[in-house]
Amino acid sequence: MNLKTFKRGIHPAYHKELSASLPVERAAVPKQVVIPLRQHIGAPCEPLVKRGDLVEEGQIIGDAKSFVTAPVHSSVAGKVKSIGPMPFSGGGKVNSVVIDTAEDFLPKDWTAGGEAVDIDSLTPEAVRSAVRAAGIIGMGGAAFPTSVKISPPKDVPVDTVLINGCECEPYLSADHRKMVESPVDLLKGVKAIMRSVGATRAVIGVEDNKRDAIDAVKNAAASMNFAVEIVELETKYPQGAEKMLIKAALDRTVPVGKLPFEVGVVVNNVGTAIAIYQALAYKKPLIERVVTISGNGITTPKNLKIRIGTPFADIIEQCGGLKSGLGEMLIINGGPMMGITQSTLDVPVTKGTSGITCLAATTIKPTKYDHCIRCASCIDVCPMGLMPLKLGDMGRMSLIEKFNEWAGLSCMECGCCSFVCPSKRPLVQWIRLAKIRAREAAELAKAS
Amino acid sequence: MGGLGLTFAGFLAIADKKLRVVEDPTVEKVLDALPGTNCGACGYAGCHQLAEKMVGREAPVDACPAGGQEVVDAVAAALGVESVKTARQLAVLHCRGGNAEAVRRATYRGEPTCTAANMTGGEKSCLYGCLGLGECVAACAFGAMDMDENGLPVIFYDKCVGCGACVTACPRNLIELHPEEQKLFVYCKNHDKGPLAKKDCTAACIGCTLCVRGCEVKGGITMQNNLAVIDYELCPQDETPTVKCPTKCILFDDEQKMTKEYFYSTLSKKTG
Numbered sequence: 001m002n003l004k005t006f007k008r009g010i011h012p013a014y015h016k017e018l019s020a021s022l023p024v025e026r027a028a029v030p031k032q033v034v035i036p037l038r039q040h041i042g043a044p045c046e047p048l049v050k051r052g053d054l055v056e057e058g059q060i061i062g063d064a065k066s067f068v069t070a071p072v073h074s075s076v077a078g079k080v081k082s083i084g085p086m087p088f089s090g091g092g093k094v095n096s097v098v099i100d101t102a103e104d105f106l107p108k109d110w111t112a113g114g115e116a117v118d119i120d121s122l123t124p125e126a127v128r129s130a131v132r133a134a135g136i137i138g139m140g141g142a143a144f145p146t147s148v149k150i151s152p153p154k155d156v157p158v159d160t161v162l163i164n165g166c167e168c169e170p171y172l173s174a175d176h177r178k179m180v181e182s183p184v185d186l187l188k189g190v191k192a193i194m195r196s197v198g199a200t201r202a203v204i205g206v207e208d209n210k211r212d213a214i215d216a217v218k219n220a221a222a223s224m225n226f227a228v229e230i231v232e233l234e235t236k237y238p239q240g241a242e243k244m245l246i247k248a249a250l251d252r253t254v255p256v257g258k259l260p261f262e263v264g265v266v267v268n269n270v271g272t273a274i275a276i277y278q279a280l281a282y283k284k285p286l287i288e289r290v291v292t293i294s295g296n297g298i299t300t301p302k303n304l305k306i307r308i309g310t311p312f313a314d315i316i317e318q319c320g321g322l323k324s325g326l327g328e329m330l331i332i333n334g335g336p337m338m339g340i341t342q343s344t345l346d347v348p349v350t351k352g353t354s355g356i357t358c359l360a361a362t363t364i365k366p367t368k369y370d371h372c373i374r375c376a377s378c379i380d381v382c383p384m385g386l387m388p389l390k391l392g393d394m395g396r397m398s399l400i401e402k403f404n405e406w407a408g409l410s411c412m413e414c415g416c417c418s419f420v421c422p423s424k425r426p427l428v429q430w431i432r433l434a435k436i437r438a439r440e441a442a443e444l445a446k447a448s
Numbered sequence: 449m450g451g452l453g454l455t456f457a458g459f460l461a462i463a464d465k466k467l468r469v470v471e472d473p474t475v476e477k478v479l480d481a482l483p484g485t486n487c488g489a490c491g492y493a494g495c496h497q498l499a500e501k502m503v504g505r506e507a508p509v510d511a512c513p514a515g516g517q518e519v520v521d522a523v524a525a526a527l528g529v530e531s532v533k534t535a536r537q538l539a540v541l542h543c544r545g546g547n548a549e550a551v552r553r554a555t556y557r558g559e560p561t562c563t564a565a566n567m568t569g570g571e572k573s574c575l576y577g578c579l580g581l582g583e584c585v586a587a588c589a590f591g592a593m594d595m596d597e598n599g600l601p602v603i604f605y606d607k608c609v610g611c612g613a614c615v616t617a618c619p620r621n622l623i624e625l626h627p628e629e630q631k632l633f634v635y636c637k638n639h640d641k642g643p644l645a646k647k648d649c650t651a652a653c654i655g656c657t658l659c660v661r662g663c664e665v666k667g668g669i670t671m672q673n674n675l676a677v678i679d680y681e682l683c684p685q686d687e688t689p690t691v692k693c694p695t696k697c698i699l700f701d702d703e704q705k706m707t708k709e710y711f712y713s714t715l716s717k718k719t720g
Contacts, residue, residue: 084641342568344554429559
């Protein structure tokens with residue numbers, strides 16, 4: 001059977017079998033949570049609480065006035081211990097609120113009161129304001145505020161809501177489990193997004209390595225009498241990237257440097273859709289998320305529902321700790337292709353943490369890179385149609401003007417080029433470096 | 449063949465006379481006076497362009513920040529104008545957390561540049577301090593920097609021209625330019641509270657305020673966000689605030705001794 005997909009891309013070893021069949025468990029309530037005030041792309045939040053304040057579970061503790069932002073909520077009830085810069089999984093330190101959990105803290109049952117609203121009668125504004133108030137951001141990893149994503153400009157017609165159930169990163173299975181376990185919540189969330197953007201068609205793209213998820217969503221759609229298209233896609237990396245998914249599922253091409261709005265599409269992750277439904281139905285802010293803990297370095301891989309702000313160290317301990325005797329470990333926030341390796345286990349789980357991958361350092365063979373042999377393997381796999389061998393060299397030599405000329409900024413850092421390079425050249429790493437320098441240069445030019 | 453040679457020679461001789469670009473000879477003179485490293489610190493594309501701008505009076509005589517007083521004098525002489533006094537600027541590294549002082553908690557195996565390492569947090573526990581991969585040393589066009597055995601960059605007092613290339617290279621903004629007269633510096637950028645900072649590095653500013661009280665003028669040194677900050681307008685720069693510093697991260701008159709010769713004489717024979 002010829003399944004739909006996009007051009008180029010790679011087939012890494014997925015290792016999903018470690019965690020794909022494990023049901024989502026609830027993680028233990030942490031003794032202390034560290035909630036960063038900037039977990040999203042956009043303006044950082046200002047703290048709304050002071051040291052020593054008592055906070056409730058789900059209470060708003062930080063917000064900002066700007067349009068592109070998302071408020072943060074307390075994931076436990078307790079006392080604010082301090083507010084200050086704390087280590088962050090995205091690198092460096094971010095202003096965070098540290099909360100000590102109250103000893104008699106009992107997790108709130110948000111679904112107790114039943115559904116508060118009827119999704120089919122909501123106005124677009126009501127959906128957006130509820131999404132904004134719940135602090136929902138893109139949960140696939142990009143962490144872009146969802147309230148902005150589901151507010152298309154007035155003159156742009158959006159006809160299709162595309163739900164991303166690809167989860168193409170190796171090891172991760174959080175989205176997979178969400179589709180299997182709560183397909184009804186997912187579909188109701190999809191309906192809400194459709195209402196918000198005024199779309200008439202809904203498509204869910206799932207890779208064919210998640211058969212049980214496809215069946216679960218199809219059955220739920222049939223029982224709800226909801227005409228949603230479930231598109232089976234060929235398993236390939238990076239299918240979960242927004243532009244690749246639009247090409248694969250809808251055969252539309254988003255122009256370079258433009259948003260999916262341009263082709264009448266809004267893309268959201270399955271986790272985001274479920275969070276939207278829960279925010280509307282139960283007024284539940286985004287205070288917990290499903291995270292996959294996997295890799296060859298962890299004793300028992302798990303899919304855990306974790307409260308935002310729980311330190312990585314707590315989570316790893318609940319999974320039986322790191323395997324001993326493997327030497328140095330790589331602890332990656334996210335998957336091995338696009339995740340960021342952490343230098344400390346003090347960093348907290350944030351809204352954008354889709355997985356914690358623990359790999360023995362020996363898994364990644366430390367080879368010295370060699371000369372480029374002009375084999376063009378990286379060009380063959382680059383899903384954006386760039387020339388990574390050229391861009392990488394420009395990054396290495398800091399030729400920023402040339403890098404911009406060769407459309408280096410449209411690189412999405414999926415890492416296919418580094419993955420296939422037979423000379424083991426760190427191409428995506430150089431491109432990342434060049435992107436940082438290009439942004440710095442642009443800021444400098446703006447300032448002067 | 450000989451005829452062909454002669455024809456071309458004749459052609460070249462005529463072209464040399466007819467197509468000659470007449471350049472203002474003062475540009476040449478000014479260019480000779482400038483350092484000629486094309487470091488770009490003046491904001492122009494290189495020394496030649498700056499020389500042209502100086503001759504056209506579009507740039508001031510002291511537009512070359514790298515040259516110091518000698519260059520200003522030489523340029524003024526070449527242009528036939530009066531020289532001005534320049535203040536020498538020097539780069540100062542505000543971190544003393546080398547391998548011996550700062551706690552290491554991870555191994556970094558990525559691309560060996562500071563900007564790349566800064567994305568993941570680097571090897572050291574301190575997230576404010578020097579990453580130790582020498583991007584600043586690579587940026588220095590004057591041979592005025594090197595890495596010492598402790599994993600920190602060293603700026604040679606006698607060679608630094610204050611061009612600021614290292615300042616922009618450092619992703620953690622640890623290097624600053626200071627006028628030569630300033631001699632008292634806080635060698636730390638850690639904004640964490642005392643106990644946290646102390647855990648990360650033995651040379652960190654722990655915010656104890658002993659230097660604030662040690663300064664003779666009130667407000668000469670202030671504690672801002674758990675870090676001592678010197679107000680150079682108010683503070684009489686002397687040794688008194690440094691005496692009590694428990695971590696020796698505020699020092700007086702410490703920059704001058706690090707000349708290039710002195711630095712290489714301190715290196716052990718193995719590496720030197």
